[in-house]
Amino acid sequence: MARRAVTRHPLLAEATLASESQFKLLAQRRFGPFFATQFLGAFNDNIFKNALIVLIAFQVAGEQSPEVLINISAGLFILPFFLFSATFGQLADKLDKARLIRITKLLEVLIMVAAAVAFMVDSLGLLIALLFLMGVQSALFGPVKYSILPQQLKPAELVGGNGLVESGTFLAILLGTLAGGLLIGTDQGATWVGLTLVAVALIGLVTSRWVPATAPTVPDLKVNLNPLTETWRIYKFLRGNRTVFLSILGISWFWLLGALYLAQLPLYAKDVLGANEQVVTLLLVLFSVGIGIGSLLCEKLSGGKVELGLVPFGSIGLTIFGIDLFFTPNMAGGDMLVGAGEFIRQPGALRLLVDILGIGTFGGFYIVPLYALIQQRSAPSHRSRVIAGNNIMNALFMVGGAVFAVVALGAGLEIDALFLALAVMNAAVAVYIYSLVPEFTMRFMTWILIHVLYRIDKQDLQQIPEEGPAVLVCNHVSFVDAMVVGGCCPRPVRFVMYYKIFNVPILNFIFRTARAIPIAGSKENPQLLEQAYTDIADALEAGELVCVFPEGQITRDGALNEFRPGVERILARNPVPVVPLALRGLWGSFFSRRYGTAMMSIPRRFLSRIALVAGHPIPGENVSAVKLQQAVAELRGEWL
Numbered sequence: 001m002a003r004r005a006v007t008r009h010p011l012l013a014e015a016t017l018a019s020e021s022q023f024k025l026l027a028q029r030r031f032g033p034f035f036a037t038q039f040l041g042a043f044n045d046n047i048f049k050n051a052l053i054v055l056i057a058f059q060v061a062g063e064q065s066p067e068v069l070i071n072i073s074a075g076l077f078i079l080p081f082f083l084f085s086a087t088f089g090q091l092a093d094k095l096d097k098a099r100l101i102r103i104t105k106l107l108e109v110l111i112m113v114a115a116a117v118a119f120m121v122d123s124l125g126l127l128i129a130l131l132f133l134m135g136v137q138s139a140l141f142g143p144v145k146y147s148i149l150p151q152q153l154k155p156a157e158l159v160g161g162n163g164l165v166e167s168g169t170f171l172a173i174l175l176g177t178l179a180g181g182l183l184i185g186t187d188q189g190a191t192w193v194g195l196t197l198v199a200v201a202l203i204g205l206v207t208s209r210w211v212p213a214t215a216p217t218v219p220d221l222k223v224n225l226n227p228l229t230e231t232w233r234i235y236k237f238l239r240g241n242r243t244v245f246l247s248i249l250g251i252s253w254f255w256l257l258g259a260l261y262l263a264q265l266p267l268y269a270k271d272v273l274g275a276n277e278q279v280v281t282l283l284l285v286l287f288s289v290g291i292g293i294g295s296l297l298c299e300k301l302s303g304g305k306v307e308l309g310l311v312p313f314g315s316i317g318l319t320i321f322g323i324d325l326f327f328t329p330n331m332a333g334g335d336m337l338v339g340a341g342e343f344i345r346q347p348g349a350l351r352l353l354v355d356i357l358g359i360g361t362f363g364g365f366y367i368v369p370l371y372a373l374i375q376q377r378s379a380p381s382h383r384s385r386v387i388a389g390n391n392i393m394n395a396l397f398m399v400g401g402a403v404f405a406v407v408a409l410g411a412g413l414e415i416d417a418l419f420l421a422l423a424v425m426n427a428a429v430a431v432y433i434y435s436l437v438p439e440f441t442m443r444f445m446t447w448i449l450i451h452v453l454y455r456i457d458k459q460d461l462q463q464i465p466e467e468g469p470a471v472l473v474c475n476h477v478s479f480v481d482a483m484v485v486g487g488c489c490p491r492p493v494r495f496v497m498y499y500k501i502f503n504v505p506i507l508n509f510i511f512r513t514a515r516a517i518p519i520a521g522s523k524e525n526p527q528l529l530e531q532a533y534t535d536i537a538d539a540l541e542a543g544e545l546v547c548v549f550p551e552g553q554i555t556r557d558g559a560l561n562e563f564r565p566g567v568e569r570i571l572a573r574n575p576v577p578v579v580p581l582a583l584r585g586l587w588g589s590f591f592s593r594r595y596g597t598a599m600m601s602i603p604r605r606f607l608s609r610i611a612l613v614a615g616h617p618i619p620g621e622n623v624s625a626v627k628l629q630q631a632v633a634e635l636r637g638e639w640l
């Protein structure tokens with residue numbers, strides 16, 4: 001049965017799909033209660049920490065140094081991540097994660113009750129000790145926070161869910177920091193802080209009761225209580241999956257970068273901008289809002305899948321805005337520190353604010369796909385322990401970053417020069433990681449191609465199985481067909497392509513990185529042909545998606561060529577479901593043969609409208625090339 005031609009605007013269709021698959025999660029029990037619980041936890045943590053910092057800064061005197069106590073407090077909060085993450089990661093794999101969440105929230109209530117008492121009796125020592133217990137509670141919650149998402153969300157919702165969690169986390173950090181400082185500064189501030197901490201913890205305990213049960217992934221796991229040996233075991237396991245390990249390094253680098261930016265903002269505002277606490281708050285708000293914007297936009301930009309192309313995009317933005325931050329003019333002058341209103345009116349202020357917002361936004365583009373990637377590509381049996389290893393690495397990098405900042409600033413480096421050094425180091429780290437895992441660069445090039453040159457309408461791609469083996473068959477219109485299909489498909493795809501196209505310069509890098517399977521005719525290279533069929537069978541047996549272009553050649557007249565019987569041979573050996581696909585709108589593009597040799601004429605159009613349409617899966621048993629050709633022809637319709 002023929003499908004109707006596309007009538008809706010492709011960008012509107014994409015935006016509708018993105019909004020439906022992201023914000024609707026907040027109203028669903030499988031995500032909403034968890035989101036509220038983690039948001040309230042982050043909010044409460046930061047109320048406590050900032051209120052404590054204010055107390056130390058304004059009440060400690062005499063032989064005690066506020067700076068020393070603040071750094072000791074920060075160290076005590078991070079220490080549990082080193083001590084207990086490995087153990088807690090095992091518990092998250094062994095037990096129901098919803099149960100663990102409720103345990104952490106009950107622990108939070110007990111800690112906050114004690115904190116309320118400590119604030120009211122002005123016991124600084126007890127508050128610092130409780131900060132360590134808060135670190136323990138956070139270390140317990142950490143592995144659960146990210147490992148529960150793949151069990152509660154569909155693969156197409158993973159990026160959107162992570163975007164909501166990241167934006168919510170940074171919003172909670174911002175609001176908690178502001179609330180902690182404001183509350184402790186009021187009359188009876190200690191009482192108000194204590195009551196707020198207990199109230200928020202109790203609300204979080206209530207929302208945690210609605211988190212649905214999550215089946216343990218390894219219920220018979222024997223927990224190793226030795227943190228050193230278990231941490232080493234997790235490290236060795238992480239090294240076994242290169243992409244996941246390097247993604248964790250990338251996440252850890254971001255937390256180092258973000259922690260250093262946030263830690264230096266007060267002195268940067270005072271010494272470089274000549275501004276007061278209002279401007280510090282403004283910069284903090286812009287950075288946090290930027291993270292939220294970037295995190296939420298990932299869903300729309302990625303089309304509901306884990307889009308690794310956004311990671312290099314994020315790196316580029318972090319570097320560009322970080323470098324530009326150094327070149328904004330030094331505004332410090334005079335004895336009086338200016339407020340937010342006067343600061344905004346100064347020359348260069350708007351540029352600086354855009355830089356801070358840009359760093360946050362591109363940080364969101366960078367971090368969300370990496371979290372989704374380690375969730376997606378970690379073995380379910382070890383996912384919580386992988387997240388625990390990530391948390392340990394994050395803590396290690398943040399400590400290392402703090403040491404680097406102390407040494408650099410102590411050696412006389414100015415804060416704006418420190419920001420420049422971070423931006424340059426970010427570029428170096430990005431080049432290093434992407435050279436080791438070229439998949440990031442390949443996905444970036446693909447993402448740029450299909451989002452800059454084309455406006456793509458994706459129809460019925462949910463017909464592609466979320467897991468398990470399947471064969472995709474598609475018409476062949478241009479040299480970028482594989483890139484368009486691969487860039488739109490919600491899962492990684494192994495493409496079978498003619499070896500001469502596989503060897504096209506520049507594109508060959510993308511095809512090799514995507515593990516495409518080159519194939520030749522029986523008269524050209526029979527050995528390569530047989531190897532291709534073997535590689536296809538191995539991919540399907542491993543549960544992968546394989547895409548073939550059964551025409552065997554790119555069309556020269558826009559018409560659909562006869563499907564060759566090779567697809568029947570593939571399905572005879574592996575009778576997996578077949579999903580017909582149709583590309584529309586690429587005929588006449590720079591990469592097609594409409595005007596002679598492809599890619600040899602001047603491009604005639606940009607941002608042109610194209611479409612990728614999927615049909616219902618067809619059982620692989622006894623399927624014929626003729627039947628598949630009819631299905632693809634019906635999907636393509638009259639739009640070439």
